[in-house]
Structure formats: C-alpha cells, structure tokens
Amino acid sequence: MLKSTRSKEFAIESLLLAVSAVTVVILILISLFLFGEGAALFKDIPFLDFLTGKNWYPTSEPPIFGLLPLLLGTLLVTAGAIIIAVPLGIASAVFISEIAPPKVAEILKPIIEILAGVPSVVYGFFGLVVLIPRLQQLLDLPTGQTALAGSIMLGIMALPTIISISEDAISAVPDFLKEGSLALGATRWQTIYRVTVPAALSGISAAVMLGMGRAIGETMTVMMVTGNAAVIPGFPGGIFAPVKTMTATIALEMGEVPQGSEHYHALFAIGAVLFIITLLINLIAEAVKRKYRFKVGS
Amino acid sequence: MVTDTFAEGIETEITVMELNLWYGAKQALKDISVDIPKNSITAFIGPSGCGKSTFLRCFNRMNDLIKSCRVEGDVLVGEDNIYESNVDVVELRKRVGMVFQKPNPFPMSIYENIAYGPRIHGEKNKEKLNSIVEETLKAAALWDEVSDQLDSPALDLSGGQQQRLCIARTLAVKPEIILLDEPCSALDPISTSKIEDLLMELKKDYTIVIVTHNMQQAARVSDYTAYFLLGELTEFGETRQIFEMPREKSTEDYITGRFG
Ligand SMILES: Nc1ncnc2c1ncn2[C@@H]1O[C@H](COP(=O)(O)OP(=O)(O)O)[C@@H](O)[C@H]1O
Ligand SMILES: [Mg+2]
Numbered sequence: 255m256l257k258s259t260r261s262k263e264f265a266i267e268s269l270l271l272a273v274s275a276v277t278v279v280i281l282i283l284i285s286l287f288l289f290g291e292g293a294a295l296f297k298d299i300p301f302l303d304f305l306t307g308k309n310w311y312p313t314s315e316p317p318i319f320g321l322l323p324l325l326l327g328t329l330l331v332t333a334g335a336i337i338i339a340v341p342l343g344i345a346s347a348v349f350i351s352e353i354a355p356p357k358v359a360e361i362l363k364p365i366i367e368i369l370a371g372v373p374s375v376v377y378g379f380f381g382l383v384v385l386i387p388r389l390q391q392l393l394d395l396p397t398g399q400t401a402l403a404g405s406i407m408l409g410i411m412a413l414p415t416i417i418s419i420s421e422d423a424i425s426a427v428p429d430f431l432k433e434g435s436l437a438l439g440a441t442r443w444q445t446i447y448r449v450t451v452p453a454a455l456s457g458i459s460a461a462v463m464l465g466m467g468r469a470i471g472e473t474m475t476v477m478m479v480t481g482n483a484a485v486i487p488g489f490p491g492g493i494f495a496p497v498k499t500m501t502a503t504i505a506l507e508m509g510e511v512p513q514g515s516e517h518y519h520a521l522f523a524i525g526a527v528l529f530i531i532t533l534l535i536n537l538i539a540e541a542v543k544r545k546y547r548f549k550v551g552s
Numbered sequence: 553m554v555t556d557t558f559a560e561g562i563e564t565e566i567t568v569m570e571l572n573l574w575y576g577a578k579q580a581l582k583d584i585s586v587d588i589p590k591n592s593i594t595a596f597i598g599p600s601g602c603g604k605s606t607f608l609r610c611f612n613r614m615n616d617l618i619k620s621c622r623v624e625g626d627v628l629v630g631e632d633n634i635y636e637s638n639v640d641v642v643e644l645r646k647r648v649g650m651v652f653q654k655p656n657p658f659p660m661s662i663y664e665n666i667a668y669g670p671r672i673h674g675e676k677n678k679e680k681l682n683s684i685v686e687e688t689l690k691a692a693a694l695w696d697e698v699s700d701q702l703d704s705p706a707l708d709l710s711g712g713q714q715q716r717l718c719i720a721r722t723l724a725v726k727p728e729i730i731l732l733d734e735p736c737s738a739l740d741p742i743s744t745s746k747i748e749d750l751l752m753e754l755k756k757d758y759t760i761v762i763v764t765h766n767m768q769q770a771a772r773v774s775d776y777t778a779y780f781l782l783g784e785l786t787e788f789g790e791t792r793q794i795f796e797m798p799r800e801k802s803t804e805d806y807i808t809g810r811f812g
Contacts, residue, residue, distance in 0.1 A: 428656075430652060430654055430656040431656055431658060431659075433614065433617070433652065433656070434652065434656040434657075434658065434718070434721075435658070435668070436614070436617070436645070437612060437614060437645055437649065437650040437652075437722075438645065438646075438649070438668065438669040438672065438721065438722070438725055439642045439643070439644075439645040439646040439669070439672065439673060439725060440642075440668075440669075440672045441642060441672075444672050448668070448672070449658055452659070452660070453658070453659050
C-alpha cells in the first residue's frame with residue numbers, strides 16, 4: 255500500500271518535471287528561432303541603422319527597414335494607455351478593497367476578471383465601431399483611427415490586470431497599520447492615501463508594469479484601431495494621427511513576405527526587440543513584487 | 553460589582569456608566585461602571601477573551617470600525633460624553649491615543665512616523681515638526697538610540713524600539729490619555745522594563761490605561777487595577793489592595809495563577 259502510493263507519487267512528480275522541462279525547451283527553441291531569424295537581417299543592414307532608421311519602407315526599391323517609427327508608435331500608444339489606465343486602475347482597486355461594501359466588491363471582482371477574458375478582437379471591433387467614429391466627430395479629425403484610439407482601447411484592456419493585482423496588494427496591507435493611523439485621529443481618506451496606498455506601492459508598481467507588458471504585446475486591437483501608418487509620430491499632434499505599432503507591423507506584413515527575404519528577417523528582428531522589451535518589463539515587475547513581499551512580511 | 557471610592561481629591565479622567573457592548577447577538581461587556589483616575593496608571597487584567605481589549609477600545613471608539621459592534625451606556629472623557637452622536641471621532645482620537653499589542657510603525661522613516669500625526673492634523677511648519685519629533689522621541693526614551701538615523705526605515709528598528717516609537721508617535725498628537733493593549737507581550741524583558749520605566753515617567757503628564765497579561769507588570773507599574781471576568785468588571789481598586797487583599801475569590805485565584 256505504502257509502496258504503491260510512493261511509486262504513484264514518483265510517477266506524478268516525473269510527469270510534472272517532464273512537462274515543465276518541455277515548456278522550458280519550447281521557450282528556448284522559440285527564442286533561438288526568433289533571434290536567429292532576426293539576426294540574419296544584420297548581415298545586410300547594420301544593427302544601428304535598423305534601430306535608429308527613421309523610415310519603414312519595406313516594399314520600396316531598395317527597401318528601407320528603420321524601426322524608429324514603429325518603436326515610437328508602440329511607445330506612444332502604450333504610454334497613453336498607461337496614463338489612462340493607471341489612475342483609473344488604482345482608483346478602482348482602492349474602491350474595491352477599501353471602500354465598497356463587501357457585497358459590491360464580490361460582484362465587481364468577477365466582472366473585472368471576465369473583462370480580462372474578452373478576446374482582443376472583440377475589443378478591436380468595439381473600438382472600430384463605437385469609439386473611432388465618435389473620436390473623429392468629437393475632435394474633428396480626418397480619421398478616428400489614431401494613436402489615441404489605440405491608447406484608449408489598450409488602457410481599457412490593461413485595466414483588469416492593473417486592478418486585480420493592485421487590489422491584491424492593497425488588501426494585503428495589514429489592518430494593524432490602518433488601525434495605527436485611525437487611532438492617531440486620521441480620517442479614512444487620510445489613512446488610504448497616506449498609509450494604505452504607499453504601503454502597497456511596490457505591488458501597485460508591479461501591477462502597472464504587468465499592465466504595460468500586456469499593452470505593448472497587444473496586437474489585434476491596435477491593428478484594428480490605430481490606422482497603421484508607419485510614420486514617426488509628432489508630439490503632441492501624433493496622438494491624434496494614425497500610427498503603426500511593432501506588433502501590428504508583424505501581423506500585417508508577415509502574410510505577404512517571401513520566406514527568407516530581407517523583409518522576412520526584418521519582421522523577426524522587430525519580434526526580437528519586442529521580446530526583449532517585454533522580458534525587461536516582466537523582470538522589473540518581478541523584482542518590484544519581490545521587494546514588496548519582504549516589506550509586508552515583516 | 554465592587555468599586556472603591558477613591559480618596560478625596562483624586563480627579564477622574566474617564567467615567568464609564570452602565571456600559572453594555574454586543575458583537576452581533578453576543579454580549580461582550582456587561583453593565584460596566586467605573587471611574588478611571590487622572591494622571592495615574594490603571595491596569596486591566598483578566599483571562600483571555602474576558603473583554604479587556606474590547607473595553608479599552610471603547611475609550612477611543614475604535615470599536616466603531618467593527619460593523620457588528622453595538623454599544624449602550626455612557627463614557628465620559630473629561631466632561632464629554634464620547635458616545636453622543638455629535639462627537640467628532642477624529643478629535644476624540646487626538647485626545648485619546650492608543651498603542652497596540654504588536655508594534656505597528658508605518659513603513660516610512662522614523663521621522664515620518666512621528667510627524668504623521670501632527671501632519672494629518674494640519675501642522676506644516678518644518679521647524680515645529682522637527683521639534684515635535686525630537687521632543688517626543690526624548691519623552692519616549694528613544695532619542696539617544698535613533699537621533700542619528702531619523703531618516704532610516706522605522707521597520708529596521710528592534711521590536712522594543714518600534715514599540716517605543718509607537719508610543720512617541722502617539723505622544724506627538726498631544727493626547728490626554730494613552731491606552732496600551734498588551735504593549736509588551738511581543739517584547740523581551742529588557743525592552744519591557746524600558747517601557748515600564750517610560751510609563752511611570754509619562755503618568756506625570758498623561759492618564760494611562762494598560763491591558764496586561766503579566767501580573768508582575770500590573771503590580772509593578774499600575775496604581776489601580778481592574779479585574780475582568782466574562783465581560784464583567786469583577787473588581788476594581790488600588791493595585792496594592794487588589795493584589796494583597798482581593799475581595800473576590802476569582803480575583804485571588806487569577807492573581808495567584810490558579811487559573812487564566
Ligand atoms: N471583532 C469581533 N467580533 C466578534 N467578537 C469579538 C470581536 N473581538 C472580540 N470579540 C469577542 O469578544 C470577547 C472579548 O474579546 P477581547 O476584548 O479581545 O478579550 P481580551 O482582550 O480580554 O482577551 C471575546 O469573546 C471575543 O471572542
Ligand atoms: Mg486582548
């Protein structure tokens with residue numbers, strides 16, 4: 255009996271180990287493939303020219319592969335999304351964990367999780383049909399397909415991540431800290447913004463980082479609402495003009511390129527840069543989160 | 553219930569009249585009346601769960617935070633009935649400070665911890681804040697240990713130092729009364745005796761009420777002792793009388809360690 259339980263345990267453990275090993279191997283293979291295919295571009299074009307090139311004309315003769323318009327497009331749309339999502343996300347998280355009656359919080363939390371599960375094409379469709387015509391009308395623009403539209407949609411999409419992780423961080427602030435503040439005669443609001451939120455700040459920063467990671471990697475929605483014009487966005491006018499992000503570029507152009515062509519390798523190079531950016535963001539988020547765990551543990 | 557009437561001339565700081573308290577349907581405090589004298593240390597003793605913390609938290613209305621909690625009866629702090637509907641709880645908690653069982657400094661610097669209270673009550677003057685920080689740290693016998701590291705995190709301090717910081721933080725809003733709920737239960741003997749010395753010093757200027765599980769502590773520091781059992785105030789009087797000649801059998805059993 256004992257022996258069979260033990261051998262069963264051993265079998266399960268081995269299986270789990272094998273599965274995780276396969277996952278790691280797949281991840282390594284994908285990275286190797288991505289970086290290998292991307293690096294092939296730099297046989298013909300110097301890496302710096304690619305990174306700082308101001309023009310993306312992949313089909314001109316000769317083609318020009320400058321990343322800058324796409325990189326800046328991505329950064330602009332993402333920054334906008336963060337500016338929209340962070341205040342809303344933190345406010346919602348504070349509301350859910352500190353202000354809403356428990357019953358209301360219990361209804362809101364699953365709704366927010368459902369929001370995270372809505373397919374991005376649905377968000378894109380909503381943006382296209384509902385948001386874009388209104389933006390165009392409201393701001394009197396030649397087209398509603400703008401960086402702003404992308405920021406708004408990505409902001410909405412990043413909200414569930416930011417809300418649920420911030421909410422965890424805020425709820426994790428121990429009651430004895432809040433009581434300490436209230437006992438000094440602080441009001442509930444003073445306690446929230448001077449003690450509770452600062453104490454949860456590292457967790458909230460991690461939430462923002464992860465939300466940002468999600469926004470940068472998002473493809474379908476941005477492709478549907480940003481107009482996809484590969485020009486370096488001006489500031490601040492570029493917010494109200496079409497842009498093309500790195501993700502949208504890969505998705506839109508991959509279908510048309512001959513395998514092994516320069517253009518093909520350039521798209522992989524974009525993918526590699528994107529991979530590095532999101533990896534960095536996730537690492538920072540992890541580090542911040544760890545710091546926060548130590549703090550609350552003490 | 554047995555209450556001593558104090559010797560002539562002793563001023564009362566907190567007057568409790570027929571206080572009853574419920575958590576939901578469960579009654580946690582039963583018909584308590586007591587006068588707590590000014591500029592003295594009053595100890596609350598009694599077995600776990602008898603309502604000491606609950607009673608202490610009536611004096612600064614921390615029980616308001618608990619939804620199921622309902623209070624009947626009157627508590628006067630000085631002349632003011634603090635359970636009247638027009639009472640400003642913020643004002644009350646400025647007058648009646650509280651130190652908790654587990655040291656709970658905010659995750660900020662030592663300086664910011666002390667400045668927190670005065671700041672939320674509107675003090676912005678940097679020099680004023682500096683002098684409050686220095687004064688209260690001195691009053692809490694912590695200044696010599698931390699004066700050169702005011703900007704370092706309060707959580708880096710030892711448990712005993714953290715607890716004295718919490719006392720200093722309470723003093724910074726200039727209360728009249730300080731409530732302490734088992735402030736030494738998480739501390740080593742040396743830290744404990746530092747805090748006891750501190751309390752003896754502070755009672756010149758403040759009225760102190762302390763919940764303690766430690767009979768020696770109650771005997772050492774307090775002037776008056778209240779013994780609670782099952783939500784009732786069984787006996788209250790001068791500490792010497794309670795420890796030497798308790799009127800109630802259960803008080804004697806508890807003090808001598810026969811139960812609790
Ligand atoms: N928040 C609460 N909700 C419900 N019951 C409580 C709460 N806090 C304390 N009680 C109950 O009230 C009684 C007195 O508790 P407490 O004042 O903490 O006792 P003590 O401090 O003397 O150990 C206990 O029976 C306890 O279970
Ligand atoms: Mg207690």
